Amino acid sequence: MVSESPRHDADDDLLAEFGQVLREQTGQDSVCDDAIDGYRLEREIHRGGQGVVIAAYQESTKRPVAIKLLLDGALASDQDRARFEREVELVAHLRHPSIVTVHESGSTSRGRPYISMELVDGVRFDVFVQEHFQDGGKASEGQCREIVRLYLGICDAIEYAHRRGVIHRDIKPGNVLVADDGRPVVLDFGIAKAVGAQAGTTKTGEFLGTLSYAAPEQLGSSPDLIDTRADVYALGVMLYEALTGARPSGGDELSLAETVRNVTGQDARRASSVNASVSRDLDAVLRKALERSPAQRYQTAGQLRDELSRAISGMPVRAREHERAYLLRRYLMRRKLPIFAALVVLGGALAMGALWLGQRQEARIAAIESMRATAFLDSLSGVDYQTAGDGVHEIISIEGLLDEMSVSVAAGLEGFPKYEAPVRTKLGLAYLGLRKQFESAERELRRANELYREIYSAPHELIASSYHDLGRVLYRRGEYEAAFDAYQQAYEMRKDLFGEMNLDVARSAQHLAVACRPLGRFEEAGRLWPQVLRIRTELLEPDDPWIASALSGYAWLFMDRFEYQRAKEYFEQSRQILVNRYGESDWRLATVLHGLGLSELELGNYKDSWKWLRVAEAIKRERSDNLSLANTRLAIARLAYYSRTNIEQGYEHAEWAAETFERLNGPEYTDAILSRVFTAGLAGLSGDLPSAEQIAAEAIGVLNRHNTRGENRIVAEGVYADILWALGSYEEARRHALTAGSLLGAQPIPERLTQEAQERIRKFEFRSARDGG
Amino acid sequence: MNDLTRTTTALLKGLHDVENAEAWASFYGRYVPIMIGVARRLGLSEADAQDAAQETLATFVKEYKENKYDRDRGRLRSWLLTILRTRVAGQYRARAVRKEQQGVTFVGGVPDERTASDAWDTERRRTILLQAIDELRKVSKTSDQSVQIFEMLARDNRSAQDVADELGLTAQDVYRAKSRVTQRLREVVVKIEGVYDAEE
Numbered sequence: 026m027v028s029e030s031p032r033h034d035a036d037d038d039l040l041a042e043f044g045q046v047l048r049e050q051t052g053q054d055s056v057c058d059d060a061i062d063g064y065r066l067e068r069e070i071h072r073g074g075q076g077v078v079i080a081a082y083q084e085s086t087k088r089p090v091a092i093k094l095l096l097d098g099a100l101a102s103d104q105d106r107a108r109f110e111r112e113v114e115l116v117a118h119l120r121h122p123s124i125v126t127v128h129e130s131g132s133t134s135r136g137r138p139y140i141s142m143e144l145v146d147g148v149r150f151d152v153f154v155q156e157h158f159q160d161g162g163k164a165s166e167g168q169c170r171e172i173v174r175l176y177l178g179i180c181d182a183i184e185y186a187h188r189r190g191v192i193h194r195d196i197k198p199g200n201v202l203v204a205d206d207g208r209p210v211v212l213d214f215g216i217a218k219a220v221g222a223q224a225g226t227t228k229t230g231e232f233l234g235t236l237s238y239a240a241p242e243q244l245g246s247s248p249d250l251i252d253t254r255a256d257v258y259a260l261g262v263m264l265y266e267a268l269t270g271a272r273p274s275g276g277d278e279l280s281l282a283e284t285v286r287n288v289t290g291q292d293a294r295r296a297s298s299v300n301a302s303v304s305r306d307l308d309a310v311l312r313k314a315l316e317r318s319p320a321q322r323y324q325t326a327g328q329l330r331d332e333l334s335r336a337i338s339g340m341p342v343r344a345r346e347h348e349r350a351y352l353l354r355r356y357l358m359r360r361k362l363p364i365f366a367a368l369v370v371l372g373g374a375l376a377m378g379a380l381w382l383g384q385r386q387e388a389r390i391a392a393i394e395s396m397r398a399t400a401f402l403d404s405l406s407g408v409d410y411q412t413a414g415d416g417v418h419e420i421i422s423i424e425g426l427l428d429e430m431s432v433s434v435a436a437g438l439e440g441f442p443k444y445e446a447p448v449r450t451k452l453g454l455a456y457l458g459l460r461k462q463f464e465s466a467e468r469e470l471r472r473a474n475e476l477y478r479e480i481y482s483a484p485h486e487l488i489a490s491s492y493h494d495l496g497r498v499l500y501r502r503g504e505y506e507a508a509f510d511a512y513q514q515a516y517e518m519r520k521d522l523f524g525e526m527n528l529d530v531a532r533s534a535q536h537l538a539v540a541c542r543p544l545g546r547f548e549e550a551g552r553l554w555p556q557v558l559r560i561r562t563e564l565l566e567p568d569d570p571w572i573a574s575a576l577s578g579y580a581w582l583f584m585d586r587f588e589y590q591r592a593k594e595y596f597e598q599s600r601q602i603l604v605n606r607y608g609e610s611d612w613r614l615a616t617v618l619h620g621l622g623l624s625e626l627e628l629g630n631y632k633d634s635w636k637w638l639r640v641a642e643a644i645k646r647e648r649s650d651n652l653s654l655a656n657t658r659l660a661i662a663r664l665a666y667y668s669r670t671n672i673e674q675g676y677e678h679a680e681w682a683a684e685t686f687e688r689l690n691g692p693e694y695t696d697a698i699l700s701r702v703f704t705a706g707l708a709g710l711s712g713d714l715p716s717a718e719q720i721a722a723e724a725i726g727v728l729n730r731h732n733t734r735g736e737n738r739i740v741a742e743g744v745y746a747d748i749l750w751a752l753g754s755y756e757e758a759r760r761h762a763l764t765a766g767s768l769l770g771a772q773p774i775p776e777r778l779t780q781e782a783q784e785r786i787r788k789f790e791f792r793s794a795r796d797g798g
Numbered sequence: 799m800n801d802l803t804r805t806t807t808a809l810l811k812g813l814h815d816v817e818n819a820e821a822w823a824s825f826y827g828r829y830v831p832i833m834i835g836v837a838r839r840l841g842l843s844e845a846d847a848q849d850a851a852q853e854t855l856a857t858f859v860k861e862y863k864e865n866k867y868d869r870d871r872g873r874l875r876s877w878l879l880t881i882l883r884t885r886v887a888g889q890y891r892a893r894a895v896r897k898e899q900q901g902v903t904f905v906g907g908v909p910d911e912r913t914a915s916d917a918w919d920t921e922r923r924r925t926i927l928l929q930a931i932d933e934l935r936k937v938s939k940t941s942d943q944s945v946q947i948f949e950m951l952a953r954d955n956r957s958a959q960d961v962a963d964e965l966g967l968t969a970q971d972v973y974r975a976k977s978r979v980t981q982r983l984r985e986v987v988v989k990i991e992g993v994y995d996a997e998e
Contacts, residue, residue, distance in 0.1 A: 036980040043983070044952035046927045068946050068965075071935060080940075145940065152937045199936065 060134040064092065064141070076137075080144060083128075090128065091144040093213075094137055106138070113140055115191055116214045123182035125202075125212045145210045150179075151198035154267045163270055166302040170337045172267050173307065178209045180260060180330035186214055187253045187326060196259035198266070254319040257329055261314030261322075264333075268307065269299040273315055306336040309344035431469065442476045446487075449473035450494060457498055466498045489518035493533050496540070505543045512537040531560040531571075535578060547585055554579040570613070573602040577617050584624060587775045593624040612648040615641050619657050626660070627775060631668035638664060655685040659696060662703040666744075669710065676707040698724050699737050706744040714752050721745040725761075735772045739765045743782055750789065759789045828994070830855060831928075833882050835921030840886050840909045846893075850885040857881045879918060883909050922994065930986040934979065947972055948979040 060066070064081045071078040076095040083090050113130040120126065126143040133139055148156075158168040179201060183193060193200075193214050200212045265273050273294060296303040296311050303311075310332045316322045323329045335342050431452055453469030456462040474491040481488055496511035516533035523530060538553035557575045565571055580595035600617045607613055622638035625631075638661050645654040659682040665675020683700035690697060701724040709717035725745055728738050742765035749758035765782045830851050837847035858881060886909055935945050943965060950961045951972075958972040965972075 036977060039980055039984060040948070040952045040976070043927055043931065043948075044955060046924050047931070047949060047953040049924070068943065069949075070940055148939045149936060202940065 059094070059137065061092065061131070061139060061141075062134075064090070066092065081141075083141065089144045090141050091125075093140045093142065094133065095139065109138060115189075119186055119189060119191060119214060121182050121185045123178045123209050123211055124186060124214060125210050127214075142212075145202050145204050145212075147202035147204040147210065149198055150201035150203055150209060150263070151266065153203040155270075158267075163300040164268055164302060166304070169268050169300075169302055169304070169307065173264070173333050173337050175203070175207075175209055176260075176264055176267070177330055177334055179211060179263075180326045180333065182209070182211045183256055183260060183326040184330060187256070192253055193256050193259070196256055196263060198263060201263070252319070253325060254322050257314055257323050257326055258319075260326060260329060261311055265296050265311050265315065268303050268311075269296050271299050273311075304336065306342045306344075307333075310336050310342055313344040431465070442480055446473050446476035446480065446491075449476065450491065453498065454494060457494075457501065463498055463502045467495075467502060470495045470498050484518040484521045486522060489515050489522065489533075490529075492518065493536065496533075496536055500536070500540055505540055509537065509540040509544060509546075512540055525556075526560055526563060528560065528564060528571075531557045531575075534560075535575060538578060538582070542581070542585065547582065550582050551586075554582055568602050568605055570603065570606060573599040573617070576602070577620065580617075580620055580624070584620065584627075587627075587773070589624045589627040589775075593621065593628065596621040596624060610640060610644055612644050615644045615649060615653070615657075618644070619660060622657075622664070623660055626664050626667065627777060629777075631664065631670065634664050634668070635670075651685050652689055655682040655689075655700075656696070658682040659686075659700050659703070662700065662707065666703050666706045666710070672707055672710045676704065676711060679704040679707055693727055693731070695733075695737060698727050699740070702737075702741045702744050705748060709744075709748040709751060714748060717748045718752060721748055734768050736774045736778065739768050739774060739778055739782060742768075743778075743785060746785060746789070755789070755792060759786075762786050762789050826855060828925075829878060831925045832918065832921045833878065835924060836879075836882060836914060836917040837886055837889075839917040839921070840883075840914065842886060842889050846889045850882060850889055853885050853888075854878060854882045857885075875918060876915075879911070879914050883911070883914050926987055926990045926994065929990055930983050933986050933990075934982055943967075944975040944979050947975040948983075951976055 061081070063084050065084065067080045067082060069077055070080050070091065076093060079092045079094060081090050081092045082088075110130060113127060117127045117129065125145055128141045128143070130138065130140045147153075154164075154172060158164045158172050164172060183196070186193065191214055193211070195213060196211075202210045202212065204210050262273060265271075271294075273296075295308055297305060297308045310329070313321070313332075314323055314329055323332065332342050332344060449469045450473040453466045453473060456466035456469060470491070474488075474495050477485070477488045477491045492511045493515035496508045496515060499505075499508035499511055512533055516530065516537050519527065519530045519533055534553045535557045538550045538557065541547065541550035541553070554575065558572070558579060561569065561572045561575055576595045576599035580592045580599065583589070583592035583595060596617055600614060600621060603611065603614050603617060618637045618641035622634045622636075622641060625634035625637060638657060642654070642657045642661060645657050658678040662675045662679035662682060665671050665678070679700050683697055683704055686694055686697035686700055692698075701720055705717045705719075705721035705724065708714075708720065721741070721744060724741055728741055742761045746758045746761040746765065749755075749761065762782070762785045766786050769779055769782060833851035833854055834844075834847045837850040838844065842850060858878060931945070931949075938945055947961055947965070950956050950964075951958065958969045958976070961967075962969045962972045
């Protein structure tokens, strides 16, 4: 049948030698003489430290399954067995494309515990990586990205399980298969705990490899102290190995001499030092995943997943947040900037200055550089700094860059106003995007405006938009009159140029209307808002967010006029548009929900008010700056006070808002004082009258000093009067109630407040009349 | 199992102290199975042999930390064997005490170097072969039956036809699988032996 040859003799010798060794292997006799009810055992797939995996066929469901048969004596006590069943039960509830589905557990006819699970056809993760990605041991840059992309699925599976309370505890390449359809599948979830073994301590000789993935805290400590972060560590080791072909601290294939060197306790080698194709971002992410202290690591597999995903898509990774230069570079690279920008960043502003200075007489070059600078600055101002989560950190480095550019522009483009003006404009807008850089922004935008007026004659498109931009920065600086004037210039000029039905006209009109608000020019605003709405509904699709923005702006005007029902309707329409486009709890809804909550509050619909304000607060907690969040928390405090519900919660909101306003704007700022007033009111309602009295008295003191006579003063006097009344200081209470009453006609205030103040006076007067009589 | 776990935990703590458990782990994986086998061949029970091997490694770790281990002074293998032989003698004495308590006289000393060294060679080969077949299992696809075929032929001494019948294959398939696996195993064995040779 088959011809005999020396080769075959040698083969047979080796076969015989293996036969003897395999037969001598203790404690792992052939399993196929064992039996499990309802299953046909077919063949052994794998032998490991915990037992044997067998391919089998489940008769009832007629499906192929994998049976994991634990070692004899794996579960010595009843307690062990109970724990095993509990853990398997937990794992059996996991349903994730990258987690092998566990069907059930039980005992074989010989009493050995087994687990039955989905049979996945595939190869081990490390073998797959070796075969597909590691040419000669090391992955190329593109292959690294591919590996990470595959790895995201594994992280996702681990995160999914963690969220359901299952820690893997033994993540290693042997426990991850890459299925034929390309998806990674994680095996043996929680089994390490189920069989009561710590990683690596299962059976003599099984240390090889296994320990390499154990987090430092897994060695020697009690298994109960292990948390999800041990899995994060193991994920880090496994990815390190996949990307570099080596383990973080050597081992395995190293000779003893090298092992000995490693034992001296160096930190993990940088992955990029082992494989130069590993990017510095991935390097940093790996180092953070492999931190010795769990607290320093990524806290969840989800965080690791998100970071990896950022690393391969060129977004900045959090692991390198502290490197300023890094953030800037990453930021600019992501935006695919022209050579000019690369020069600025990589060579520094010096190089850029030199470039410009050397060629200053050449208008042609000035033109080109101006275009490039403009393109670069465009990319900067394209960021929404308020909401871009990572942006906050990028700002720090960009400030300095802008300052240097501003100087260079002055030097390099002087005498070429046509080129200088647009660069100044863009510089100004870039500054405008940065917090507290309004002064520089104003400087640049004013200069740009001057230049444009020199070059062109009004009315001109560029002069108009220059006025508009100037208006924006003046408004942000709190110079409302000047902002109003600039916007008006822009508005009129645009109307001249484009006629009324134009989106730019609408834009200037909207800004002009907003500027009316702090100036109290409600009549003018009342003319502008309907115009903005008309233009946009005419020119845009009915669900355009710009329409939502106009609706919301108009609604705030109704709020100012105490027309709460109409305000509510406009907020609601605005909300509808935004929800249809972005979903229920998108950050873009925060302001509208805040307004909706306030209008419901004023209408006395406390239940709806709670609903909206809570969502607004949740969104702002995620996305907004503290000032904006403080506004909403103050609104909630106010709601708690008037609705007399959730007093304790309301008190916390009020206090936080007060502290935040004080910190950001100073203690005499109106909203800080109003927050204090509600802190006092809520303290009073919760029964702490002495504190309430003290806080309210201080707030009233400040209002007296400023001779404040409007709505806030009336609210404060009312709250104070109620506190004093509750303390039994009736005379004083009456005095403050009357003070509030005397202010009622002075400025327009909501009807509700007037009623409340008058009712209070009636009540107090009745009491003193009764006491007096 | 429980005793083993306990011993192992103590050992792990020792490894942890020197800050690089991983390096020690691979060391452990390579040498502990050999030492257990040697101790078995020198007459200890499985449990006693495991203890002796653990203690040997613990001593090695300690001496290593005290800088007593010097590569130039001798091969790793004789260093480990020296400690192991002392440990085995310790087990002999403990056993002797137990036997004496049962009224039996037992005579035993430190096992001689030659016997221990031969046992090492045998056990080393055995360990390498097991590691090789593990390695092969590791890189095989779940559905690949070749290693299983090889094991049925080798461990169970079954004929190719017999194996073919059970798995629903032809004898030719079985021969091909056997030849493929043998070839791969031979390569892996050479590779692993190289690692040991470099160290010892």
